[in-house]
Amino acid sequence: MAIVTVNASKSYDVVISPYILRNTGDILKDKFGVKTNCIITDETVDSMYSPVVVESLEKSGHKVVKYVFPVGENSKGAENFVNILNFLASNKLTRSDIIIALGGGIPGDVAGFAAATYLRGVKFVQIPTTLLACVDSSVGGKTAINLDEGKNLAGAFYQPDLVLCDYSTLETLPDHVFSDGVAEVVKYGVIKDEHLFNLAEMNLLKDKMEEVIERCVSIKRDIVNEDERDMGVRQLLNYGHTYGHAIEKASNYTLSHGSAVAIGMCMASKAAYKLGFSDEDITDRLVETLRLYNLPTQCPYDVETLINAALSDKKRQGEKINLVLPKRIGECFLQTIDVKDLEKYFEAGM
Incomplete structure (x- = not known):
């Protein structure tokens, strides 16, 4: 316990x-x-x-x-x-x-x-x-x-x-429902905990279930204690979600949340590297890990469709929107961009 x-x-x-x-x-x-x-x-x-x-x-x-x-x-x-x-x-x-x-x-x-x-x-x-x-x-x-x-x-x-x-x-749990949760575990690994990511990468999550849940909850606890109302550091928990929520909406919610976040994390990692924000390109490791759990990694929608969907995202603040981008596995940062620049970040993630 x-x-x-x-x-x-x-x-x-x-x-x-x-x-x-x-x-x-x-x-x-x-x-x-x-x-x-x-x-x-x-x-x-x-x-x-x-x-x-x-x-x-x-x-x-x-x-x-x-x-x-x-x-x-x-x-x-x-x-x-x-x-x-x-x-x-x-x-x-x-x-x-x-x-x-x-x-x-x-x-x-x-x-x-x-x-x-x-x-x-x-x-x-x-x-x-x-x-x-x-x-x-x-x-x-x-x-x-x-x-x-x-x-x-x-x-x-x-x-x-x-x-x-x-x-x-x-x-x-059916395999696809378990995999939806894996997407969130991988998210925690990328934003805060390389060891947690490694457990997913080595397909050891089921063998270490209590440790995995405790570590994810502890990370969220620390973030929520600092920023309960989601005005700052808590937004790191949205890694993959700005892209992912747009993908979900474009699919008319036929794509599961975990699947959409998995694709969104891959898009964010590609964009971060292509636009010069990342110390290393984590995309290959991320894609290989997600595929272990049969999660999708490629976006099936075009940029225009995603942008239209993203404009209703609750993370939008007026003419600004926040993206979470990875520097490396275990560290992410918030990038606030103008809505007019969203196309560049979505194109870079494709």
């Missing part, structure tokens, strides 16, 4: 251990007392993991209600979000009760935004069941839903009260 403590606007633990789902009830009882718990999850995760969580909660004396939605990005819209708020109200949850996000990034984002807004804020517990959620989205307090114009355009910074990361759940 490993425990990483985040000290942002709210202090909380990220508990990393296999087979702790069965102890959820006692863990929450010890920390919060006996409460009403609303589990928010998708249909796939519900069938696999809700029974053990519900059983554990009820054995510890908690009341449990559950909201289950269809798998996919369509559930991350305003309609489903409002339905969740109405469900919470109809079940008379109070501010002292608990919302539990059980699953990957989408349940975490939607449940977190509901926790932030229902009754102006209720207790929130993340129980991630995908690698992407374990290493990234369950920690740091970003919650959001999608709007018609793009991803994550309505949301709140709302830190969880606890994260229970049971990495035994990763054993049941």
Whole structure:
């Protein structure tokens, strides 16, 4: 077991251990007392993991209600979000009760935004069941839903009260879902930790799962502690994401987030080297590592399509937009550019 403590606007633990789902009830009882718990999850995760969580909660004396939605990005819209708020109200949850996000990034984002807004804020517990959620989205307090114009355009910074990361759940992930999380692990390696990148490069992630998750969460913890509101150094966590979000939008979200970020990281590394920002060209190592996990590395869209998609990116600030570019593996930097120069950076990344 490993425990990483985040000290942002709210202090909380990220508990990393296999087979702790069965102890959820006692863990929450010890920390919060006996409460009403609303589990928010998708249909796939519900069938696999809700029974053990519900059983554990009820054995510890908690009341449990559950909201289950269809798998996919369509559930991350305003309609489903409002339905969740109405469900919470109809079940008379109070501010002292608990919302539990059980699953990957989408349940975490939607449940977190509901926790932030229902009754102006209720207790929130993340129980991630995908690698992407374990290493990234369950920690740091970003919650959001999608709007018609793009991803994550309505949301709140709302830190969880606890994260229970049971990495035994990763054993049941389809290969392509595991690979989506690998893209985020590789991201952490490139921005802050060459040893972490080396583990991915040597295909040792599954053998070192607790170390990998702890290191990713620790990196994010340090960054969030310094810049919770994403105004400075936290933007390093967007390595590959300015390109990647444009690719996702161009695909009409048929391409997974991890796949889009994988392509985006390759584009950023190419652009950094071609434009003279990198000490070395990391592209070949990056591409070879991502391909070990069957992640795509080539962009299927033209520059004009990507630019149009990128202009709605929430990282845009007026006529400026921030890119994260690598100097070398283990070190990245923020590059603020004029929107009119975006074409140059996208062309250099192709």
